[in-house]
Amino acid sequence: MMLQQIDHLGIAVNSLDEAIPYYENALGLKCEHREEVASQKVRTAFFECGQVHIELLEPMSEDSPIAKFIAKNGEGIHHIAFRTDNIEGQLKQASDNGVRLINEVPVDGAGGKLVAFLHPKSTRGVLTEFCMPK
Template sequence: MNISHIEHLGIAVDSLEESIKYYEDILGMKCYSVEEVADQKVKTAFFLVGNTKIELLESTSPDGPIGKFIAKRGQGIHHIAFAVDSANAALKLADERGVTLIDKKSRKGAEGLNIGFLHPKSTLGVLTELCSKQE
């Protein structure tokens, strides 16, 4: 698995509108994209910090992954995403190394990336996302 950099940190929030204000008005950052990923029941907002992105995640449904996360744990860091050459190849390698996968194959995520998640039970409690631009 060739990880080139941290692609983004995902942060679960109750409200994108309120959270964007905090990041822009208090921290002085600029939101460059807001997007809905319907099949994941989430709306996202992105900020660039150096070469790393912050992804804010607001649930569009209480039964979506972010809605469930916030109900159980509250707002906060949800996952770390690593950039890889191929999400599918990285998922396959992780599986071969005994990691429990959430996704056996990559799927489309925000910003058109191919994404796949590793289960936190196999990753020291940290939900880990593998992202690639192409497959």
């Protein structure tokens, strides 16, 4: 069991339609795909930059975690996601070391992955995600 690499950086935005042109035009990245993740109440857009992806996150409703984040912090970096080959093992390792889990079991996430989050109060203020292809 081990983390394999940084998978993506999640960035909260009010509107994908307004944010995507910045990444495409000013930075020269290409939007690979857009996806709706109903379980997280979010619409996503992904850009590849080397081995790491940028995931834009647009809230689907006012009660979504992303909407709450934007209301409190404004648009910006929301989380860092690490790819793992054993998401359950990573959660156990984190929990065994006193880290508070947001997800005790993985849930379906964007891109056909299983995801689980660690609470930022236990991770020095950084919302941390583990992700693993299904």
